[in-house]
Amino acid sequence: MTDTLHAEHISEADIAGMVSLFYERIRQDKDLGPIFEANVHDWDEHLVVLTDFWSALILGTRRFKGAPIPKHAALPDLSWPLFERWLAIFRTITHDIGNPHLQHKANMMAERIAAKLWQVYKEQTVMTLPDTLPPGLEYYSQSPVFTPETLPEKLKATHTTKAGTYGLLRVISGIVRFTVEHSQTDYIVTSGKQIVIEPDVPHHVQFELSGSFQIDFYRSKDHVKRD
Numbered sequence: 001m002t003d004t005l006h007a008e009h010i011s012e013a014d015i016a017g018m019v020s021l022f023y024e025r026i027r028q029d030k031d032l033g034p035i036f037e038a039n040v041h042d043w044d045e046h047l048v049v050l051t052d053f054w055s056a057l058i059l060g061t062r063r064f065k066g067a068p069i070p071k072h073a074a075l076p077d078l079s080w081p082l083f084e085r086w087l088a089i090f091r092t093i094t095h096d097i098g099n100p101h102l103q104h105k106a107n108m109m110a111e112r113i114a115a116k117l118w119q120v121y122k123e124q125t126v127m128t129l130p131d132t133l134p135p136g137l138e139y140y141s142q143s144p145v146f147t148p149e150t151l152p153e154k155l156k157a158t159h160t161t162k163a164g165t166y167g168l169l170r171v172i173s174g175i176v177r178f179t180v181e182h183s184q185t186d187y188i189v190t191s192g193k194q195i196v197i198e199p200d201v202p203h204h205v206q207f208e209l210s211g212s213f214q215i216d217f218y219r220s221k222d223h224v225k226r227d
């Protein structure tokens, strides 16, 4: 059977029911409950967003407009066991609903997304670059705002800033993967965050999640005087 046929056995009401049962249950969990209570300020709105999210994934509707990756990346102290616990509760709920099509599809997607959320979370926590410039520099120019459509090929390939130039890369939305060539290290920079690009460090940039970023360029005050 195709996914479309599976989807025919699943209604919007099934999805809304699944979301509501799941969050009712997770709010009572001793480990996960407090994280949600600390970060979800309007539960009615959260349930609408999450119903839109699951409806988009399972029924292909287009109501969901959120950004789960940066939102989870910003939560303090997540761990893989917490994601496993989230998944275990999710599987119990989808099992109890008694719709095998919904259960199969939702579980599969939840597992895939949990792995992705954790991957991004882990990378950004382990690897960080300075987000403030050293003293004695002054601003001298700015790049355009880059999106996946306008990101120049030369930034996707190995390059460095101009001699003596520091860049301050600010992610406006989405997620950027910044790779430093010599250490083969990837830095995940999420929406609202910034990193310093040091002079003479070969690197390349790509979008991990569609969005936009901009770079401000700085150089030492002495450098300007020599011009």
Ligand code: HEM
Residues within 6 Å of the ligand: 032, 035, 036, 039, 040, 049, 050, 053, 065, 066, 067, 068, 071, 072, 075, 078, 079, 082, 083, 086, 109, 110, 111, 113, 114, 117
């Ligand atoms: C350790 C596991 C998880 C925790 C503690 C967690 C916690 C949270 C919290 C606190 C929010 C609200 C964030 C905010 O509005 O600023 C949220 C939003 C959300 N979560 Fe999770 N979550 C987890 C796993 C997952 C998984 C596995 C999925 C998907 C399969 C998921 C899907 C979403 C979605 C779609 C939103 C709404 C994002 C948006 O508004 O753009 N979460 N989560």
